[in-house]
Amino acid sequence: MKKYWASLEELNNDPKFVEQAEKEFLSSPLVEEGDFGRRDFMKLMAATGALASTACFQKPMHKIMPYVNQPEEVTFGVANYYASTCGECAASCGTLVKTREGRPIKLEGNPDHPMNKGGLCSKGQASLLGLYDPDRLRSALKTQKRGEAPSVKVSWEDVDKEILVKLKKSKSARILTKTINSPSLLKLLKEFGSKFEAKHVVYDAVNAENIIEAQYLSYGQKVLPQYRFDKAETIVSIDADFLGTWISPVEFTKQFSKTRKLSAKKKNMSELFVFESMMTVTGANADVRGGIKPSQAVYVAMAIANELQKKGLNAGANSETYKKYSLADEALNKKIKSAAASLYNAQGKSLVVGGNDLALQIVVNQINSMLKNDGVTVDYSVSKSHQLQGSSKEMLELVKEMAQGKVDTLIIYKANPAYTLPKSAGFEEALKKVENVIYVGTSLNETAVLSEYALGDHHSLEAWGDAEPKENLFSLQQPTIRPLFETRSLAETLMIWLGKEDDWHSYIQKYWNENIYKRHSLKSSFTQFWETSLRDGVFEAVRNRAQETSSGRTFRASVANYISNKAHQGMEVSFYETLALGDGELANNPWLQEVPDPITRITWDNYASFSTNTAKKLGIQNGDIVKIKIKDQVLEIPGHVQPGLHDDTIAVALGYGRSYGGSVGTGIGKNAFMYAQFNNNNVSYLGFVDEVKKTGEKYILASPQMAQSLLGRPIVKEATLSQWQKDPASGNKEHHNLITLWTPHKYEGYRWAMAIDLNSCTGCNACVVACQSENNIPVVGKDAVNRSRIMHWIRIDRYYTGTPEDPQVVHQPMLCQHCENAPCETVCPVIATMHSDEGLNSQIYNRCVGTRYCANNCPYKVRRFNWFDYNYGGQNKYPKTLAQNPEVTVRSRGVMEKCTFCVQRIQDAKNTAKSLERPVKDGEVKTACQQSCPADAIVFGNINDADSEISKTVKNERGYHVLEELNVKPSVTYLTKIRNVEYNS
Amino acid sequence: MNSNGSEGNARSKFLVGIVAFVIIVGGIAYAFYGPQKHQGYAPDQPIPFSHQMHAGQFNIPCAYCHVSVEKSRHATVPAMNICMNCHRFVKTDSPHIKKLTQAYNDGKPIPWIKVHDLPEFTYFNHERHVAKGVSCTTCHGDVQNMAKIKQVAPLTMGWCVNCHRQPQYNAPTSCDTCHR
Known part of the structure; x- marks a missing residue:
């Protein structure tokens, strides 16, 4: 049997770890906290009990504040849903905003949106909390003295008056934004630009400019193609984390997971090869994964091209170049050979993608052309992407102009170059030479505090907008709450500065009427068209996207011009974006800070990841602070040992170390942007290491999974594709003959159950944040996470198998299993956890007295205890509570909690069904985790209904229960992981 | 550890005694005056609205004002525009109606005091009960004869469950029916 391990300590049988694993419980928190012992605790509890019982005498008086004029669409206690567009990143997924009494309380993916099809990532889910962020910029602020942070509140009238005077005097203005794919706003920016001679500069810290540039050099067309993972049978990714952070991850996960589903009808699945420097979720889901150095990426691509030409594909003029280079690593070459073989067999239905490196992209383009994928899986014409248009190059040119005093007015919208550009780029110095600096954004950040004005922007849930994330795909964003503060969106501001009479909403309508309506094929009035689009949230001008293909373009670039002749020797740092924080704009969002990294499982920090061999060589253990010298800078950061890295690679996450990131985000981790490789023309997120040294100091990295161990039990099960094809039950043979003393429950009516396909789950964390949002789950902070007090009801356990040099990963979402013979139920002294007649294991908070016996007796460790009043006072100040x-x-405080299978959603569906006098339909109840899952890994429903999807799924031969031998009879069935690979061992 | 010999022992015994006394007396008092205390609760409202007049004398159906009782778990105290439907014309000279009109014109809601106040961990659903044919008066009492609204039923869990347990009602008794 394959051996699985949750941590390196477990794999190596570290004596300390073995001792801890034997103990079962990490520690007694009552002794742990200094002198405060059990006896003191009992005394205090007695006193508290006495106080509490006296406090019950007075009935609290509550008031009812009715509406003065009740809005027509609001029914108290009934949620309204509005289709909108996610404003969190340039991917612009479609959302459904759930509102109650006029305030958004949950974001969900729009099932009718052709891109994300109902899925929404953790960032999108968490943007709800961004709306209610207490640190938001609440009005327009002006600085007292240039150089100081804007702090004086000014009225919008004064702002308009003062700035208009400045704009009229201005000779060369610039507007600096992140990617904007709103066609209306782009038009407005153009108008503004021509009136005030303001050039629009688009800057994304992590961007795709080299993809676009390489497309130009290869095919003569500046375009960010649309990648079609759904049409690919073989996928090779070279440093492109398309399931996690790359361009449009939710959409790509939807597409990719479709190709990985297995059923009686679909016996085949796609094959994924990943060569990457950091271990990402994409690598974790790979069938074959190779750890490389970041600078090696292009050589890997060339080696694949070379293998393909050996097989007879024509590499044209680059043929000789590809022959010239070879990689020394034998294991890696073997993987490259198998990737090339698989690609060769899937010509016209494969896809190679790569990271943001010019040479790499040119080679990738040629490979796709050689394989005739161009025009099929690489769509450059029908629905090319508008999602990531920013460029560091243009930004650096702007800095140069600023330094030369050629810019007198700079309007910055959301971009944060003071944080994301390396110090040596000289942005701060250059900004001082700009006379008027106006920042527009939702909160103060490193750039805003250097500006003269900081103008509070609406959150995307408060404002009108539109988006065209893909050519011919238009979506609308509508306000779902009246602005909480005295803010104004950039568009409204520009409208006023342009002296326009009408408002922003009618501007968008006008744009849609003039440009988009005519592409609507149905015969309806514009008003009808507008209302339909607003209701659907999306309008697609091209039908049948699935059918569209184009012919391949002629590849014409010469690779040799872009390859440096000597490969870099020695260690390199790869700076990568994390799933949760991205480029750091969302650092003030506690949900995203606390969600554990899908691979390292660490929260609230960034760190330098080393391979196991390198860590051993340098004597680094988790939490040892290291000094990494990169050119003339030294990065001091805690180290972390990460299986699967190339020995010469150190990986450090971007997006941390905000110096002005709000009350949550400031000072968490280190700002890795500062160490990116920078030359006058461009920034690339890799660093050449001169020296690595251990300082001898220790730092605590908080992770909820550090001390967990499988203890050799078959918690995850897997098989290879060919094994599964021969026998669908392979890998799932080991079953127990179980007898029981209990009389079984009778379930009449509904019985709720869930199935999770381990083969689909990518570990992306969307479900974790969705659950947090749906179920009012508090954030506990780093210290409490370290004490194993994290509150997430669903967690994604990550297990490795194989060697630490070349591990494979399995992700397993773990939540309350709603056992039929639940061990928690039998030990509760106050019957606060009860088995419902629909198979739910209910937790009754008002009965719970907090003995924690249930958590101690739970074999899955999914029960969570409220050690403090996380939801009241302190950290949860207004308006954050509105998100509940x-x-x-x-x-x-003092109450146990856990997953309820979203019982509120079950009750809601039952209520609707009862009113309509019919039973609940299959698919009507979707749990929050299931709804948000971009990979459709979760199935939920009534198992008593023989025709329901869940009934069919649990009968699958791949289905198994975790810890089946305990005979607790879980209601959650897992389906074995299937890898499209043959094991060598 | 905290051991000061016999003196300390005596002191802690005394303390334990006090604590035990408070708990016992508190518990008895709670048992007698606790949950039932809400029964009969009839606070003065900011405007002395009379159900006797509206629901009794004028026979206005309950759902005319409590609009969402049939479509939501909340029956809701009516929005002020519903009051103004009539009181724009009716009894405009009364000081109470003047107060109401003033508040309405100022856009300020009347802060009514909640009488039937279930704990926040209880999710009672009006829609379901009304659809089942449970009359408003079953839980709220003889409202059409109340000049000042009063809590008649105990609204305790035992009282709820007593009804739910009756076989003829076929009502659910799972905890998660009301607690989630």
Whole structure:
């Protein structure tokens, strides 16, 4: 049997770890906290009990504040849903905003949106909390003295008056933004640009400019193609984390997971090869994964091209170049050979993607052309992407102009170059030479505090907008709450500065009427068209996207011109974006800070990841602070040992170390942007290491999974594709003959159950944040995470198998299993956890007295205890509390909680069904985790209904229960992981 | 550890005694005056609205004002525009109606005091009960004869469950029916 391990300590049988694993419980928190012992605790509890019982005498008085004029569409206690567009990143997924009494309480993916089809990532889910962020910029601010942070509140009238005077005097203005794919806003920016001679500069810190540039050099067309993973049978990714952070991850996950589903009808699945420097979720889901150095990426691509030409494909003029280079690593070459073989067999239905490196992209383009993928899986014409248009190059040119005093007015919208550009780029110095600096954004950041004006922007949930993330795909964004503060969106501001009479909403309508309506084939009035589009949230001008293909273009670039002759020797740092924080704009969002990294499982920090061999060589253990010398800079950061890295690679996450990131985000981790390789023309997120040294100091990295161990039990099960094809039950043979003393429960009516396909789950964390949002789950902070007090009801356990040099990864979402013979139920002294007649294991908060017996007796460790009043006071100040779901009790201190299978959604569906006098239909209840899952890994429903999807899924031969031998009879069935690979061992 | 010999022992015994006394007396008092205390609760409202007049004398159906009782778990205290439907014309000279009109014109809601106040961890659903044919008066009492609204039923869990347990009602008794 394959051996799985949750941590390196477990794999190596570290004596300390073995001792801890034997103990079962990490520690007694009552002794752990200094002198405060059990006896003191009992005394205090007695006193508290006495106080509490006296406090019950007075009935609290509550008031009812009715509406003065009740809006027509609001029914108290009934949610409204509005289709909108996610404003969190340039991917612009479609969303459904759930509002209650006029305030958004949950974001979900729009199932009708052709891109994300109902899925939404953790960032998108968490943008809800961004709306209610107490640190938001609440009005327009002006600085007292240039150089100081804007702090004086000014009225919008004064702002308009003052700035208009400045704009009229201005000779060369610039507007600096992140990618904007709103066609209306782009038009407005153009108008503004021509009136005030303001050039629009687009800057994304992590961008795709080399993809676009390489497309130009290869095919003469500046375009960010649309990649079609759904049409690919073989996928090779070279440093492109398309399931996690690359361009449009939710959409790509939707596409990719479709190709990985297995059923009686679909016996084949796609094959994924990943060559990457950091271990990402894409690598974790690979069938074959190779750890490389970041500078090696292009050589890997060339080696693949070379293998392909050996097989007879024509590499044209680059043929000799490809022959010239070879990689020394034998294991890696073997993987490259198998990738090339698989690609060769899937010509016209394969896809090679790569990271943001010019030479790499040119080679990738040629490979796709050689394989005739161009025009099929690489769509450059029908629905090319508008998602990531920013460029560091243009930004650096702007800095140069600023330094030369050629720019007198700079309007910055959301971009944060003071944080994301390396110090040596000289942005701060250059900014001082700009006379008027106006920052527009939702909160103050490193750039805003250097500006003269900081103008509070609406959150995307408060403002009108539109988006064209893909050519011919238009979506609308509508306000779902009246602005909480005295803010104004950039568009409204520009409208006023342009002296326009009408408002921004009618401007968008006009744009849609003039440009988009005519592409609508149905015969309806514009008003009808507008209302339909607004209701659907999306309008697609091209039908049948699935059918569209184009012919391949002629590849014409010469690779040799872009390859440096000597490969870099020695260690390199790869700077990567994390799934949660991205480029750091969302650092002030506690949901995203606390969600554990899908691979390292660490929260609240960034760190330098070393391979196991390098860590051994340098004597680095988790938490040892290291000094990494890169050119003339030294990065001091805690080290972390990461299986699967190339021995010469150190990986450090971007997006941390904000110096002005709000009350949550400031000072968490180190700012890795500062160490990126920078030359006058461009920035690339890799660093050449001169020296690595251990300082001898220790730092605590908080992870909820550090001390967990499988203890050799078959918690995850897997098989290879060919094994599965021969026998669908392979890998799942080991079953127990179980007898029981219990009389079984009778389930009449509904019985709820869930199935999770381990083969689909990518570990992206969307479900974790969705659950947090739906169920009012508090954030506990780094210290509490370190004490194993994280509150997430669903967690994604990550297990490795194989060697630490070349591991494979399995992700397993773990949540309350709603056991039929639940061990928690039998030990509760106050019957606060009860088995419902629909198979739910209910937790009754008002009965719970907090003995924690249930958590101790739970074999899955999914119960969570409220050690403090996380939901009241302190950290949860106004307006953050507005994000809470009124359908779920807000738990207070001393209460146990856990996954409820979203019982509020079940009750809601049952209520609707009862009103319509019919049973609940299959698919009507979707749990929050299931709804958000971009990979459709979760199935939920009524198992008593023989025709339901869940009934069919649990009968699958791949289905198994975790810890089946305990005979607790879980309601959650897992389906074995299937890898499209043959094991060598 | 905290051991000061016999003196300390005596002191801690005394403390334990006090604590035990408080708990016992508190517990008894709670048992007698606790949950039932809400029964009969009839606070003065900011405007002395009379159900006796509206629902009794004028026979206005409950759902005319409590609009969402049939479509939501909340029956809701009516929005002020519903009051103004009539009181724009009716009894405009009354000081109470003047107060109401003033508040309405100022856009300020009347802060009514909640009488039937279930704990926040309880999710009672009006829609379901009304659809089942449970009359408003079953839980709220003889409202059409109340000049000042009063809590008649105990609204305790035992009282709820007593009904739910009756076989003829076929009502669910799972905890998660009301608690989530």
